[in-house]
Amino acid sequence: MIKNYRLIISYDGTNYSGWAGQKNTDKTVQGKIEKTLERLLGVGQGELSLTGAGRTDSGVHANAMTANVHLDTEMSPEDIRKKLNRYLPEDICIKEIDIVSDRFHSRYNAKGKTYVYTCYAGDGKPVFDRKYVYALDRQPDIEAMRRAAAYLVGTHDFMCFCGNSKMKKSTVRTINGLDIDRRGDYITFTVSGDGFLQNMVRIIVGTLLETGFGLRSAENIAEVLDARDRSKAGFTAPAQGLRLEKVYY
Amino acid sequence: MIKNYRLIISYDGTNYSGWAGQKNTDKTVQGKIEKTLERLLGVGQGELSLTGAGRTDSGVHANAMTANVHLDTEMSPEDIRKKLNRYLPEDICIKEIDIVSDRFHSRYNAKGKTYVYTCYAGDGKPVFDRKYVYALDRQPDIEAMRRAAAYLVGTHDFMCFCGNSKMKKSTVRTINGLDIDRRGDYITFTVSGDGFLQNMVRIIVGTLLETGFGLRSAENIAEVLDARDRSKAGFTAPAQGLRLEKVYY
Numbered sequence: 001m002i003k004n005y006r007l008i009i010s011y012d013g014t015n016y017s018g019w020a021g022q023k024n025t026d027k028t029v030q031g032k033i034e035k036t037l038e039r040l041l042g043v044g045q046g047e048l049s050l051t052g053a054g055r056t057d058s059g060v061h062a063n064a065m066t067a068n069v070h071l072d073t074e075m076s077p078e079d080i081r082k083k084l085n086r087y088l089p090e091d092i093c094i095k096e097i098d099i100v101s102d103r104f105h106s107r108y109n110a111k112g113k114t115y116v117y118t119c120y121a122g123d124g125k126p127v128f129d130r131k132y133v134y135a136l137d138r139q140p141d142i143e144a145m146r147r148a149a150a151y152l153v154g155t156h157d158f159m160c161f162c163g164n165s166k167m168k169k170s171t172v173r174t175i176n177g178l179d180i181d182r183r184g185d186y187i188t189f190t191v192s193g194d195g196f197l198q199n200m201v202r203i204i205v206g207t208l209l210e211t212g213f214g215l216r217s218a219e220n221i222a223e224v225l226d227a228r229d230r231s232k233a234g235f236t237a238p239a240q241g242l243r244l245e246k247v248y249y
Numbered sequence: 250m251i252k253n254y255r256l257i258i259s260y261d262g263t264n265y266s267g268w269a270g271q272k273n274t275d276k277t278v279q280g281k282i283e284k285t286l287e288r289l290l291g292v293g294q295g296e297l298s299l300t301g302a303g304r305t306d307s308g309v310h311a312n313a314m315t316a317n318v319h320l321d322t323e324m325s326p327e328d329i330r331k332k333l334n335r336y337l338p339e340d341i342c343i344k345e346i347d348i349v350s351d352r353f354h355s356r357y358n359a360k361g362k363t364y365v366y367t368c369y370a371g372d373g374k375p376v377f378d379r380k381y382v383y384a385l386d387r388q389p390d391i392e393a394m395r396r397a398a399a400y401l402v403g404t405h406d407f408m409c410f411c412g413n414s415k416m417k418k419s420t421v422r423t424i425n426g427l428d429i430d431r432r433g434d435y436i437t438f439t440v441s442g443d444g445f446l447q448n449m450v451r452i453i454v455g456t457l458l459e460t461g462f463g464l465r466s467a468e469n470i471a472e473v474l475d476a477r478d479r480s481k482a483g484f485t486a487p488a489q490g491l492r493l494e495k496v497y498y
Contacts, residue, residue, distance in 0.1 A: 010376050061377070085374055093374035125334055125342035127259050128310070132377060 002072045005080070006100045007050070009033070009065045012091040014131050014240070019056040019065065029056075029092060030067070036087045040080070041073050053106045053247040054113065057199065059239030061132060063116075064095065066247040068106045112176065112248040114192040115201045117241050119209075122185030133186070134241035140212025142182055147218035148211040149178040149189075151225065152204060159228040161207070163199025163236060171197055171228075180208070190245070199236050207234030251321045254329070255349045256299070258282070258314045261340040263380050263489070268305040268314065278305075278341060279316070285336050289329070290322050302355045302496040303362065306448065308488030310381060312365075313344065315496040317355045361425065361497040363441040364450045366490050368458075371434030382435070383490035389461025391431055396467035397460040398427040398438075400474065401453060408477040410456070412448025412485060420446055420477075429457070439494070448485050456483030 009029070013019075017027040026032065034050050041048075050069045056062060073080070077097040084094045120126040120133040121140070152175050159171040175193040189205050207224065210216050216234070224232045258278070262268075266276040275281065283299050290297075301316045322329070326346040333343045369375040369382040370389070401424050408420040424442040438454050456473065459465050465483070473481045 010373070012376050012379075090374060090379050091376055093376045095373050124259070124344050125339060127261050127340055127342045128381060129377075130261075130339050 002070050003099050004068055004070050004102050004104055005077060006096075006098055006104060006106065007033075007067045007069065007094055008096040009062060009067060010093045010095055011062050011065070012131070013056060013059050013061045015091060016058065018058045018060065019052050019054070019062070029062075029065075032088065032092060033067075033084070033094075034069075036084060037069065037071070037080075040083055040087060041071065041075070051106050053110045054196070054244075055198075056244055057202070057239050057242075061240075061243035063243050064246050065244055066106045066110070066249075068100065068104055070102075106247070109249050110195075110247050112192060112194045113196060114190065114245040114248075115196065116243055116245045117189040117191070117201060117205045117237060118243075119187040119189075119205075119241060120185055121182075121187050124185075126185075131240055132243070134238050136187075136209070138213055140187065140209055141214065142180055142187070142212065144214070144218055145180050145208045145212040148208055148221045149180060151218070151221040153178055156225050157228055158197055158200060158225075160224050160230055160233045161200045161203045162197040162230065163203060164197065165230060167197065173197065173200070178204075201242055202237045202239065203230075203233050203235075205237040205241070209237065210234040251319050252348050253317055253319050253351045253353055254326060255345075255347055255353060255355065256282075256316045256318065256343055257345040258311065258316060259342045259344055260311050260314070261380070262305060262308050262310045264340060266307045267309065268301050268303070268311070278311075278314075281341060282316075282333070282337065282343075283318075285333060286318065286320070286329075289332055289336060290320065290324075300355050302359045303445070303493075304447075305493055306451070306488050306491075310489075310492035312492050312494050313496065314493055315355045315359070315498075317349065317353055319351075355496070358498050359444075359496050361441060361443045362445060363439065363494040363497075364445065365492055365494045366438040366440070366450060366454045366486065367492075368436040368438075368454075368490060369434055370431075370436050373434075375434075380489055381492070383487050385436075385458070387462055389436070389458055390463065391429055391436070391461065393463070393467055394429050394457045394461040397457055397470045398429060400467070400470040402427055405474050406477055407446055407449060407474075409473050409479055409482045410449045410452045411446040411479065412452060413446065414479065416446065422446065422449070427453075450491060451486045451488065452479075452482050452484075454486040454490070458486065459483040 011029050020030045021028045052067045081094050081097040118133045120135045155174040177192040179190045260278050269279045270277045299318045330343050330346040367382045369384045404423040426441040428439045
């Protein structure tokens with residue numbers, strides 16, 4: 001009997017061209033898991049289709065991506081999880097698998113997501129976590145960034161923070177929270193919202209950092225939002241500092 | 250004027266054949282720093298000699314290796330540090346540099362060292378720190394390991410825990426502390442002592458894990474010590490889980 005399985009997945013995105021991609025699926029996390037599942041269950045190549053809650057850019061990590069897949073197997077979810085983890089490369093881990101309602105769809109049913117962006121602002125070099133942080137060469141003003149971030153919370157047209165210039169659908173999204181914290185040498189941006197446009201978190205972080213560096217005022221963020229013009233926002237912070245923290249349903 | 254500089258260095262040992270080595274020095278951390286310093290100060294290749302507090306095996310990491318080098322330069326220590334960090338690869342960081350007494354010798358003056366060995370004993374996979382931990386496939390009994398570890402604290406002949414079968418010098422060492430802690434999915438072995446033989450911490454951890462897995466009794470450790478025979482001790486735990494935490498003077 002075909003059942004619907006929900007997977008919670010963590011991955012180091014360093015060596016992948018993102019969660020999903022049109023072309024070489026062997027270089028995507030989704031493609032890697034699909035192929036491993038197909039081999040594990042002995043079904044033909046390309047027969048299984050894993051649906052993720054959203055895409056992550058090339059090089060972006062995930063602490064807990066949610067995905068679902070319909071499988072016809074008698075293997076227990078725990079057995080599938082353990083075997084999958086053994087066959088998958090060491091940069092992908094299936095944290096949980098359970099059987100859910102046939103109607104569950106990891107993308108359509110997602111109510112929101114939390115992303116965390118991590119910067120290193122110490123005096124040395126982040127030797128051990130260098131692939132998961134963006135190392136800054138200056139100290140940003142945290143308070144200035146917080147003032148700027150306040151303008152982004154709420155429902156807005158985030159066109160200016162969208163990396164896809166050909167985006168035809170609505171660019172209106174709601175950000176429920178945007179917290180900036182400093183702990184020792186690390187600065188984290190925790191962004192929660194109902195949905196995110198391509199590169200949105202990375203452009204928000206780049207723009208906030210420009211505020212923190214004194215290159216634009218906190219108030220300028222309101223103008224950027226109003227402009228609905230990508231060129232008015234800041235740079236796209238590097239992918240490596242970003243991770244999808246959690247998907248809400 | 251030639252002055253003596255002390256360096257505190259952290260490195261990810263994954264891509265190096267250890268701190269020092271006879272042959273290809275470009276693949277050692279010491280060789281890498283020496284060459285970078287030579288280029289920075291414009292002195293001939295092979296002229297500078299960086300002395301480390303001790304060697305670390307291929308693949309072993311360091312949070313704070315101490316080293317010293319005699320340099321003839323007018324550059325400030327802080328300037329040297331910043332420039333070195335810029336030119337060194339991202340897996341090596343010079344955390345501190347200061348001028349010390351001419352007589353300071355990082356190896357001869359070292360009074361002791363602390364090593365930390367980290368195991369992952371969770372149900373998933375250590376995706377983000379996989380290069381810095383040893384992932385176990387079973388749950389070791391922490392209390393049994395602590396009972397066994399107690400036999401190792403003090404001054405003993407650690408011949409059985411020495412990876413160099415041709416060792417001709419004394420194999421007597423003093424272990425001041427050997428703490429085993431569990432925090433969530435991670436088990437750490439913190440070992441402090443006046444000096445360590447080749448592979449010593451890794452063989453100790455391997456032997457303690459065998460105790461934790463019920464393959465040998467805690468009391469057996471006393472017999473192993475008495476035997477002075479490497480074959481009586483356990484396996485050599487993989488290099489990647491080990492880091493030199495600190496050197497004491």
